[in-house]
Amino acid sequence: MAPPTTPNIQTFETEEQVAVALAVYILHLSAKFIAANGSFSVVLSGGSLIDTLRKLLEPPYVDSIEWSKWSIFFLDERVVPLDHPDSNYKLAYDGFLSKVPIPESNIYPIKEKLSPSDAADEYEQRLKQLVANNTLRTSPHTGFAKFDLMLVGMGPEGHVASLFCWHFQRFEKKRWVTFITDSPKPPSERITFTFPLINSASEIAMVVTGEDAADAVNLALGKHASYGYPLPVQKVAPEGGLTWFLDMPATSELRKTEFGI
Numbered sequence: 001m002a003p004p005t006t007p008n009i010q011t012f013e014t015e016e017q018v019a020v021a022l023a024v025y026i027l028h029l030s031a032k033f034i035a036a037n038g039s040f041s042v043v044l045s046g047g048s049l050i051d052t053l054r055k056l057l058e059p060p061y062v063d064s065i066e067w068s069k070w071s072i073f074f075l076d077e078r079v080v081p082l083d084h085p086d087s088n089y090k091l092a093y094d095g096f097l098s099k100v101p102i103p104e105s106n107i108y109p110i111k112e113k114l115s116p117s118d119a120a121d122e123y124e125q126r127l128k129q130l131v132a133n134n135t136l137r138t139s140p141h142t143g144f145a146k147f148d149l150m151l152v153g154m155g156p157e158g159h160v161a162s163l164f165c166w167h168f169q170r171f172e173k174k175r176w177v178t179f180i181t182d183s184p185k186p187p188s189e190r191i192t193f194t195f196p197l198i199n200s201a202s203e204i205a206m207v208v209t210g211e212d213a214a215d216a217v218n219l220a221l222g223k224h225a226s227y228g229y230p231l232p233v234q235k236v237a238p239e240g241g242l243t244w245f246l247d248m249p250a251t252s253e254l255r256k257t258e259f260g261i
């Protein structure tokens with residue numbers, strides 16, 4: 001296991017500025033990985049992240065990216081049909097994927113009409129096949145697939161992907177993809193990448209905006225971060241780079257603790 005890198009914490013006045021900075025960061029990584037490997041594998045979360053990607057759909061970013069080299073995966077997914085309003089694929093398709101020329105064959109939604117357990121098995125097997133045929137690279141440290149970029153959101157109580165406090169999935173060590181049938185955030189049935197897979201990534205962006213996230217941001221990044229039982233977000237410790245993108249409301253509690261205001 002490679003030692004995790006120190007996070008790069010970037011804070012911005014507004015969510016709009018986070019969206020711009022995220023577009024610049026993604027543009028840079030896309031060019032870097034395509035130059036090095038001829039491809040760029042990106043893992044998307046659900047939630048507000050998809051809207052925060054909106055700057056990528058505008059010039060100069062949209063015209064500067066080699067979209068045909070991108071492949072898209074889902075960090076977690078609700079076990080519902082792909083056209084269901086709760087589907088992360090539908091959210092990503094409507095808000096982002098339908099607006100950029102990523103080949104359909106490079107987009108990897110979950111398979112429909114399976115139980116949560118079977119959907120997780122099927123997605124894991126598909127990832128393993130993509131490693132076997134060299135579409136995805138592997139971490140030499142962990143043997144898990146090594147995605148180029150994971151875009152990760154955080155819930156107000158510190159969950160990431162569908163890995164929640166007080167739910168055993170967060171301790172999974174062997175599986176690449178697992179499932180949950182009692183998710184505290186609806187809908188209850190989901191599949192999710194596990195921490196060993198998440199932490200094998202080359203780059204992770206934690207994209208966290210809004211005041212709802214302020215307590216968990218303070219717990220994760222504040223001076224008492226190492227005290228007590230860690231939140232799921234505190235287990236995000238990739239062998240590659242970790243960059244936090246935060247707006248002012250998300251750092252409001254952190255600023256009180258850090259500066260005693």
Ligand SMILES: O=C(O)[C@H](O)[C@@H](O)[C@H](O)[C@H](O)COP(=O)(O)O
Binds near residue numbers: 153162
């Ligand atoms: O499918 C999901 O529910 C998500 O992948 C989930 O992990 C999300 O990223 C966080 O809950 C943050 O969501 P918000 O950005 O909307 O707060």
